[in-house]
Amino acid sequence: MKITSLEPARCVPEPDAGIGALRTERGNLPLESVDVHATISGLVAGVEVAQGFRNPFDVTLEATYVFPLPDRAAVTAFRMEADDRVVEGVLKERGQARADYDRALREGRRAAIAEEDRPDVFTIRVGNILPGERVTVRLTLSQPLPYEDGAATFRFPLVVAPRYIPGEPIDGEPAGSGAAPDTDAVPDASRITPPVLLPGFPNPVRLSLSARIDAAGLELRELASSLHVVEEEGDIVRLRAGERLDRDFILRMSFAASTSLQFDGAGTFALFVVPPELEADRQPRDLVLLLDRSGSMAGWKMVAARRAAARIVDTLTPRDRFAVLAFDSVVEEAFEGLAEGSDRNRYRAVEHLARVDARGGTELLEPLRRAIGLLDGEQGRERVLVLVTDGQVGNEDHILELTGGALSAMRVHTVGIDRAVNAGFLSRLAGLGAGRSELVESEDRLDAAMEQIHRRIGAPMVTDLSLKDLDVEPGTVTRLGSIFPGVPLRVYGRCRGGSSVTVRGLASGAPWEERVPGTVADSPALRAVWARAHLRELEDRYAMGERELEREIVRVSLEHGVLCRFTAYVAVDSRPAAEGGPEHRVIQPVELPSGWETPAAPMAFGLTAMAGPAPGAIAPAVARMSSAGFDDLDVPDFLAGGAAGPRGPVSGRPAGMPRGPMSARPAPAPRATRGLDTVRVQLVAELDRLKALHAPNALYLADLGSRLAALSAYLGGHAELSALARELESAERPGTDPESLRQRAIEVLTALTGGPPPGNPGDARRPFWKRP
Template sequence: MKITSLDPARCLPLPDAGLGAMETERGNLPLESVDVAASISGLVAGVEVAQGFRNPFEVPLEATYVFPLPDRAAVTAFRMEADDRVIEGVLKERGEARADYDQALREGRRAAIAEEDRPDVFTIRVGNIVPGERVTVRLTLSQPLPYEDGAATFRFPLVVAPRYVPGTPLDGPPAGDGVAPDTDAVPDASRISPPVLLPGFPHPVRLSLTVDVDAAGLDLRELASSLHVVRQEGDRLSLEPGERLDRDFILRLGFDASTALQLDGAGTFALTVVPPPLAGTRTPRDLVLLLDRSGSMGGWKMVAARRAASRIVDTLTDQDRFAVLAFDSYVEAAFDGLREASDRNRYRAVEHLSRMDARGGTELLEPLRQAITLLGETTRERVIVLVTDGQVGNEDQILEQTGGALSAMRVHTVGIDQAVNAGFLSRLAGLGAGRCELVESEDRLDAAMEQIHRRIGAPLVTDLSLKGLETEPGTVTHLGSIFPGVPLRVYGRYREAAAVTVRGLAGGAPWEEQVPATVVDNPALRAVWARAHLRELEDRYAMGEHELEGQIVRASLEYGVLCRFTAYVAADTRQVAEGGPEHRVVQPVEMPRGWDMPAAAPMAAAAFRMPSPGSPLSGPAAEIHEAADGIATFGGVGGSTGGAAGPRGFTPPPPTGGGQAMKRGRGFARAMPAAKPMAPGAVRHSLDAVRPQLVAELDRLKATRGVPDPLYLADLASRLAVLAAFLGGHAELAALARELESADQPGADPAALWARAIEVLTSLTSGGGTSGDTPRTAFWKRP
């Protein structure tokens, strides 16, 4: 065996830096700092987020950062600061904003754009950052604080977790620059899948977070941070230095809320109704419990999920019926159909749950369909309880295909993670007039389960309506129901108001409460209402009401709140570069704390996305994403690649052995799939199934023109070998993979191998799917 020494000048290992981490003379990644400054007043928080970028390269740079914000937050302002200049952002229709941004870059001007891809996932691009320059972008937002059982919660997410992406890859150029290909189920997957840093990456993004608390006349009993250590000086809390962007910041504020009707004097109202001291009535229920056992639920999350699911089963009585479905890439039932919740059946269900472990992909759509079918038409109360981390990319597909049926049931969601997909889980619960409970640690589980126990029972008050308040049609947010311990929160626009009477049914009997109005000087009320209103319209759009697009855009622009159909753009008038940026970097993000690394190689992720869930692939390929010279990151296809199995029975090989040879490259071990003959009767896929991957590989190869990298070519060999195996032994791809395998060996000619790879991939992709195809007209791809 020949061992080739690496040139020490190419990669400098750092002591205790973590596997795969390296440093270069040019510095680190472009994102230097994230500063969060929050001000809480009562049940509303105002937040300013500042992101600092620096160009460590010798040419103009475009930096892209995919990051989370609270799903109920209303982004109301955006600005860019650079070279002692401040450029205020302008909110425009998304396609128009992109056109302005692209034109500014072509003309050599500095520009930045902020876009929403999910209610809690956003993308910022900053272009034409000149060498050595620092640019700061600032977002201003307002968010309501959920209140339950005597405590309000300020939750600020800090990392976008990998999400599972189902479906078949699409032809044509990708919608974004992420590591997951767009699919028919998630056509914008490449916009929500940033590359992920290896553990222990040195020089993390500098994070600062401060919270100023004003009880606004309420009796504030305690402040508690559940996932971070904080310092308190008077009414200000701040994070300890050195924290990483790898989990949500969660602050709970204990105080007693009160019933109130607030008017901002400019046509917006906020109504809060504290639950009345009534006893909830128990009616017979049909309940379907869905437990997520996918790979991303590994570790403490699976333990907590099993405990939560078992506690939910124990709340049932003999008059109830229930079913338990555990799901990953397929659905496994504890027993057939709905069963009476007898002691024997509850014991069988809990025993079944105790055997659950994490594996496979998060195929959520099918278990929701089965739950809807099981519940069918009945006079009983129909309840679905979903226990998951919610890390899926196909939220819109799920809402479109199940939203109508779920709105006729009661849906409760239990989110378990330190970087939970709260936006999607709250959308599901909102559709079904249920509750969304979030559990960020095992320590928090018992308290959360006490709340869940009461929530899955019948609500205290249903069939709510408002009287005495002249509202603008179509502006009042969903009324829902009143549950024990959870105040009703309603926002809307009014014409005239002095008081409001809230009416409903409590245990079948009429119930009402009159609430006097108070005028407050709080401009955040309008922004919070507008965000809630826009989210309801966007959910209806996702469920098929596409004619709402114009209304959504108009509301977003009128009230100055960012949504998926609009974008903030800030473009400087001064030219700073010749033409557009010459280098582009997608900022990698941290792996969420508590997540296991994807299986296959010791530190490799499944970067190749199977075109269909049942693909007969022998093993995943590890892929390096070069975020900056010498910086090793990895990319995965979703939140559920980290378990023991992949999509629908696809099982990765063990780290060593298993028919694989381990090959060293770029500071980490990667798995080279051993050549295997096509099994008799195995499916042979056409080249079209992998053409998008080949186009992407060709584009990356062309970008390395001038200095072919032998290590990159050797890495490419492993990916092409996987594609060849998937196609049933494609001769040209397999031959090219064998040629490139030797690229980093003594005597190899990297330039000749680079030219050979360009020639073969150009030939294979010339039949379609090139980067010059006409882009899709979905709103996230305009113009």
């Protein structure tokens, strides 16, 4: 694989900058600032995020930034501002949005695209930034605020933490530009593993964050920020200057809420029910506690996790049975099977927990399977699973697919311990079991968090919930779950009519109901929040194997204008700004989360996620250049300088990227066994060029035939490619119809690349972001 190196004069490594950092005479690159402005009204927040990019080079640039957003947030608008141009983004099916973006770059136009890779991990690419130019992209989103025990929490994540990437590396074009190779368990690992700066990098991204608070009729009693220093100016809370993007921003607002039902006037409703004051006879429990002891839990997180686990064990009674499993790449049990919750067994479990220390990788699937097996017991006992972890795994969908059905039949609670926790995945797990996801960002926060977990582990106050007197649209109501002590019920849905609702259920086996009158709220965020919650449920069902839901997910996303995993926002300038595509590409390095230890060599945990050059080395992900012709394509060596014009460099992993023993790619397969995926990117590029032809050209078609023949030879022979190549190579013969050949080539290449065949856009081979 040939790599084009950056010219030394173009950018100089910062001696102590760390993994992924570069310095030029004009400053760092490419992300310059992140500005977050939130407007909190009651229990809903509207947020605008502005990301400022700058090109310090003397060539055009494409910048990639992998960043988090709140997992419940609904992204409803996207805008690009450059020079004197303001371009509004359009929400499209993801494949179409990518095609529009790539085409715009080839034509020299500015463009930006926003994609969701996880419920809380997103990627923005901004292309054709001119030398010295600044470009701002803006995201608009709405999110509900969780409310427990008289307090609502506004949590805004600011960094994507490194994630453990299990599985074997796979061949083919990487899905993204990150530090980890794609694997069979995480086929898009390279999209969620941005390069990481060493702690204390002297020139961080400029961060500003403010929140305007409107209690919306509720009595605001107290404000508290747990991880950042803030300043108050009237009804605005502002982050102190100089704070870094290395931990979540968390603002807690204490006020009293009430039972309510809100309509937005367009058929969306939000129901909020506080728990009744009831005493319920609790069933005996079978409880399995899973404690993450992987390397990413080192330091204060391991101490807090042990304390949290011990507190959970202390809630058990002799009527209960329990098991304690500590896991990294292996699973260790405190004792065999389920043990009685006696004083002696609880003491043994706490003693075992005291010896647990951080090591290894986060192999979560096997302990979950073992816990499910332990909880597959007798009837009449409440089955509870509690997971204590930072959740930093990359194979979330794979885990949900293999365990989601079983987990939905038990109560699942998650305790996320980190300053940049994987909240999206932990809330998805808890949502499957109608449980609670509690996020602990510091040891000081642990006691308050565990008080809420203790109540949640107890029996629900009201079960078997249903709604009456409201004409709801089938399939639109979010999960009802159960009502637990101190934890209000929140339900979103769509309805055709009604002015009130009656919530029914069983409390201690006896019928219970409460009537809630409705009010009309002039809030566009209500519909967005419902759509995001509905989409998240559909996406979780998709991850668990219901693949036929893909069209429904796309339909809901486009109809309600809310970004999801199968759609993307794309903003394309109509005016050309450059000649051809970007000449340099870079992925923005991110901060190491606060409290994480500095990586040395590839770490024992998440080797692939943390692999990178030694301090002072040029970031691997930025050593990518392209020129005319095959822009950013992984062209086989023997095609270098081929028919498409001057060849840009290979877009695979650049030289200088060290790998741990778990992350090394296997040697190239023999030609006879190479799969079509290894040339799919080239075929897509050829297809785009064919579609863009204004008039069929016999010479171009013949040249295309020669390139396809070479690709077929590279694969060791491919019948369909070879046949199409022979047809196209005859384009210059007298009497040949070039337009028919062009249409024939479009049809074959569309089928080979997995694109939708003409007239049937739904039948497509799944691209990488849709693979389980």
